[in-house]
Amino acid sequence: MASTFLGLSIASSGLNAAQIGLATTTNNMSNIDTTGYSRQLVNQTSVGPAAVYSSSLVGNGVDVTSVDRVRSDSLDQKYWQENSASNEWDAKSTYLSQLETVFGSSTDDTTSTINTALNTFNTDLESLSTDPTSTSVRATVLEQANTLCSTINDTASELTQLRSDVNNDVKTTVAQINSYTTQIATLNKQIVVANASGASSNELKDQQGVLVDKLSALVGVNVTKNDDGVLKITVGNSVLVDGSDSKQLECYTVTDTTSAEYGMYGIRDEATGQDVTTGDSGSLNGYLEIRDGATSDSKGIPYYTNQLNEFAQTFAKAFNEGITVGTTTYSGNADGYGLDNTTDVRFFSYDNKSSADLIASASTIDAAYQNITAANITVSKDIQNDSNKIAASSTANATSNSTNLADLISISTSADIFGNATATGFFSAIISTVGTDSASATTQYNRKSTITSYINTSRSSVSAVSSNEETVNLTKYQAAYAASASATSTWSKIYDETIDMVVSS
């Protein structure tokens, strides 16, 4: 036998389910433009039994078991993978195009300031060769040599500045990572609390999804999820988020001079002080490769700084000391004689040191030239003070002799002083390497970002709110609500009927 009021309890379960359905639909509709919001669905099931009639079972209406968010975990994982890769190339291509600006364009050598300065210097040297005694031409040569040196100095300092910019980006990125992981851990905690109290954790999970999306742009993440929806996030060799705990990273200035990161920010675990690795993708990794790449496999700013230093050292040494290329030997400035008959004077030095100070700066000549860098190369103090010391002549007391100058011109223009390249050729090769790297990074970025947005579109097609669908749901739940309401009134009539019967009798 059934309870008298079973009908009301069935109908009220229907009213309740329809109401939750309406609320969920309304919530979906209002979040149609919310970033990271996943559509929610009411998960309801028929329950029973309410009564047994002649050993037949009648169900007890409906029960809402959960309100679930519609989300594809596998597409999330795929998105995070591709988003990290895409942002790594974005970071690289941004800085490589800035490097391109520093060195000048690869297609047109005239915009390369160092090559322009070098060419003008060469032209002035040639003018001097036609008139080696002219003081005014010598002054022009000196002035142009100063321009050349300061152009190289400027380029070197721009590289240093760029590296320090990247270094600041590293610090900012680490701060962002800390902020995201802290928020994700807090949300993990809230999700556990919400689950325990039976409250909905859908919105919390959506917020968490947005944060992981952002985090994946910065570093390559490995995300695992337990049954409660609590995330564990591993980056490189460290677990950044585990339940409600998040590991804070910190930047510190590396003081180990042998490290590639010397003077830059290292990244370590704030609690233990252990260095951490940051995976192999994401914009942080892009910044680190640009900041620290010093090999031909990983061409970052240090690589180009080294190239520029090699340019400055080799050029200064060849011009000062002379050089043998193949079977031809070219004399340097130190081998010739100036107008005032001085010899053994070095043309280029560093930090405005005199020729003698340059040589005295180290035990061997080779070691002395190691002191010259792109940042500090200057014309030597001797030449600076007296341009007559430019050694045009190959013999003493021969003012109109410009044989030595012819060698200097060759060193500066046509001789392969860099093994298989001339001075301009070597510098053009640097420009072309930067250009190729930059173009290739842009290409990679375009490829990866297209795939990322394809996956994001697929992901949205699963999780996004469709206003058409929700409108249909709204009508559906409204009708269901009305139907259960009618059922309630029908039962009420039945009760009236029965009660009337007794009253009337």
Added chain:
Amino acid sequence: MGSTFGTYNIAYSGMYVNQASLATASTNLANVDTTGASKVQVSSVERDTVQSGGTSTGDGVSVAAITRARDRYLDSAYRTQNAAATYLSVKSGNLKYLDKILSEYDTTSTSTTDTTSNGVETELEDFFNAWQTLSTDSGSSSSSNTGTSAQTTFAAAITTATSGTTSTAKTAVSTAYSAYKAALTSGNAATIVSTKTTLDSAVTTLSDSTLTAALTTYNTSSGTAINSAATTLSADITNGSSALATLSSAITTATSGTTSTAKTAVSTAYSAYTAALTSGVAKTIVSTKTTLDSAVTALADTTLTTAYSTYNSATDGGTTINTAATSLTNAITTATSTATAETTRAAVTAAGVDLISTLTDIDKELQQLQTDAVTGVKDGVDSLNDLASQVADLDKQITQAEAGGGEASYLRDQRDVLLDQMSSLANISTTESNGTLKVTLNGANLVDGDTARSLVVDGSGTITDPLTVNWADSGTQASIQSGSIKAYMEDADQTGYATIDSSSLPYNFTTTATSSISTLRQGLNDLITTLATKVNSLSTSGVDLDGNAGLDFFTAIDSSQPLSITNIQVNPALVADSSKVVAASSAASGDNTVANEICALEDDTTCYKSSNSSLDIIDFYAAITDWIGTAGDTAASNYTTQSTLVTQVDTQRKSVSSISIDEEMSNMIKFQNAYAASAKVMSTIDNMLYTLISEFD
């Protein structure tokens, strides 16, 4: 004679049955939006008592059964079709992604700043174009560039000859040389001729034997060629004045009247062209002529077009001048080009590096996709196990609930939803006997009543350790023929991707592998390995710029393993020093044999074989992309067909089971009235008896 109070019972039975019907209608209405809920119906039966005389007396009504409306055969049809649909959904989804990976690389980049195409086909063409440039570049052969070196020698000779004590003759030479160099740079024909004459006479006057010899060498190598090209151009320009005058009036006529953009374009282009002719600068003549050509075409004035073609075809007209200007520009470029050899060689290695990076990037995406497929199998099997144990649990509850007879429809509905979900993972079939449900996978029990068996995934997915789904208890392999697990298993299968045997090329590429991902990987592997093998064998047969024996162009990253798409790079020695790129078969001057042979590989149909037809490299790649496109389209259309079928079966199923608000509402009214009627009977009898009893008072 029945009992006096028997009629009470009859009336009450009516109320009882109708209350049951109302309860059923209410529960149907409550579940109108519940997934998988089927309509529940009460069937009632007349209750009677058979008398000894063979007659029977009506005894009211009773509930015979409350059952759900469900067609088991449609359920089973739905599950079979659904398994096939999810199988196709995964397959076509992955093919679409493959196509996306390839076509992204194959189409013009969407970025506004970078309009170059980065596709494999473009990379291949770039690679061969770079070799083409190298093979035709005068500076690239094993001998050094004669034009450039003669010029360098001449420049050095001038410097030497004019050094030392200053003299008028020396100054004249260096001034004349500077003027000549400037003229070459500007490309002005008349100036080149005049400065060359001045230079020649200045050199003669200086009478320095070394310098004279250097001038002769320079003249032989390029000086004379430049001079004659310049002379021809100057002469052509001068002679062409009458033809130009005719054109000029035609232009004036055509551009008169109402102004229009096209007319303005023509007159502007014409002024620029005549100015260029007057100045005699070769490059400018060519470029302004091009602008004029297009402007005239754009204007589409018949008279002008005729006049223009007359001008072009005249003996000293446009075409002649243009040819002369072009040959002068070329002669100057050849003579003054420096470091072109280095640049074109570096371009070859750069194109090689780009090609390798594009292909290995695609391959990495494909490998990732196979890893994802392995995860798909594991996740699918986990879900299947989970669902199977839920079904077993429900079975237990159903048995308990139904112990007293009747049907626990709400539990059966839940179980059917789970079974539907299982059908999207694998090809399950169900049988029910004596209330016990069996879920089988190709004949083997997955769920038998309240016990569920579980499946495990073994293997890592490699060829040597393939992925299998086994029964956890017996360890024998489970047979999964359909559903998403099957699709992921197929896509994860690496069979078909293998190292190409470089000694027996061409490799016969087929698309028969189970996994389309492996097929694509193998296609790309064949593409690059064959190319690398061919280029390497040509490279090692020749000599480099310095005359040393040629090195391999492509090398394995791990030299203990054979070349393959996962183990290939452009030889780092070549990247570091592009003079090691091999273009020549011997150290002889101007030898570009190897570069030419490598260029010829682009159209060599003996290199590739796809399904037994011989193809060249570009056609081979096109065959791969065609296959992906076709396979993707086929899978997509199969999926569409299959999912339509699933929808149809589902609609049929729903027409039996689904709950209709209209139907339930009308039932409510019906049962409510029936209940009221029974209640009326009850009160009538009550009144009757009341009247009867009153008689005694």
